[in-house]
Amino acid sequence: MLVKYADSFTEYMKTVIKIATDNEKTVVIDCDLGKSFKTSLFRSKFPERSFNFGVAEQNAFSAAAGLASQGFNPIVQTFSVFASTRALDQFRNSICYTNQNVLVVGAKSSISDPSAGATHQSIDDVGILSSIPNLQIYSPASIVDLIELTEMLAHVSGPKYMRIENTIVDEISIDPTFKSESLDFYANRNQYKVLIISTGSFVETSINVMGILENNYGIPTAVINLKRLKPLDINVLERFISHELNLIVVEPLNTTNGLGAQISKMLFESSIYHYITNFTNIGFHDIFTQSGDMSSLLELYQLDERAILRTILKSLGEY
Incomplete structure (x- = not known):
């Protein structure tokens, strides 16, 4: 029987809260996406570990690198197109070049939220970011994948990027062999x-x-x-x-x-x-x-x- 979830970002943030409950070094960095990314759920649980940088994505990535250098485990939320273009300098030099333990999560990947317009679509993020050394890239196909990858990446060191399409299914319709x-x-x-x-x-x-x-x-x-x-x-x-x-x-x-x-x-x-x-x-x-x-x-x-x-x-x- 297929599972049924509320929505991808609610389940994702529940997983992040679980990780943060077990690890007090986990912090969430938000780019004014409290509603769409459900970071408001994290903020209500851990207000002292939640940081909102508004639309200053470059500053958010730099701060994440700084926090990681001091032993924290930052998780940065933004749109995929901003992670791979607007904040690319800081992603490359502050996070990846120094090999910091930062997880960047990009939403609205590919054309999964076309109502946001063509400029917010992201079909080139993997091509851009895959050329950066030290960076690992992940792409869930379902909410089950999303939960499993989020839990796993909490224990993977170094720079990580996970792209989330808004249109992923709850669970793949057949079991893998x-x-x-x-x-x-x-x-x-x-x-x-x-x-x-x-x-x-x-x-x-x-x-x-x-x-x-x-x-x-x-x-x-x-x-x-x-x-x-x-x-x-x-x-x-x-x-x-x-x-x-x-x-x-x-x-x-x-x-x-x-x-x-x-x-x-x-x-x-x-x-x-x-x-x-x-x-x-x-x-x-x-x-x-x-x-x-x-x-x-x-x-x-x-x-x-x-x-x-x-x-x-x-x-x-x-x-």
Whole structure:
């Protein structure tokens, strides 16, 4: 039976409060997002460990680095687009260069809150931030993932960035056949012709596409939910790319330097590239996204379920 949660940020903040209850060094740094990020829940519980910097994201990141240097465990809340662009100098130099123990959590990743407008959408955050040394990057596909990752990251040292899409599901609709801190693997059989690697909100879409490929077209398919985007867990990924297959990357990111680009680079640097008979990267192709409602935008960029299925079938010569 699938779990049912209130909403992603309420559950996230409940988890942060639990962490802070067990560790008095945990502090929350807010960028005027008390309502949307539910940091008001933390502030009411631990007012002396809650700091609101308003819209001064650069100052918030610098303060987080300073607090971390004194033994605190800061968690910074902001929008993904601000974490990866507005506060990039402080993120890179104050936090990552000095290898401080700071968790930055970015909301409204990709196009998950289109009502905020095109300038607040973030499909390039992973491409920008993955080039920074010391930084680990995470992307939950469900609220279950979000809770588990938040709990885990409380015990991971160094700079960390977790991107949260507002549209993630409560729980992935099927159980994984393999689960680790870095990825989950879903398959109905040992042998598969298609392997879809996805992250964030597109994982559930990929699970649905897997069902259609198998049930309607007789194409054995597997899906990987990549929860840790940097560093990629090469050793675990190699376990699932051990025979000839068609590799599909479905990502809510800019394909120029997003997940697919990193995976293809990893493959050509490893000994398993010869197993890939076809590689297709589905995502946003070097564009600025537009404002609009979610369903219209997904249809516009051919990233809705039907369009993704069609692209995969074309890559297989089945359409």
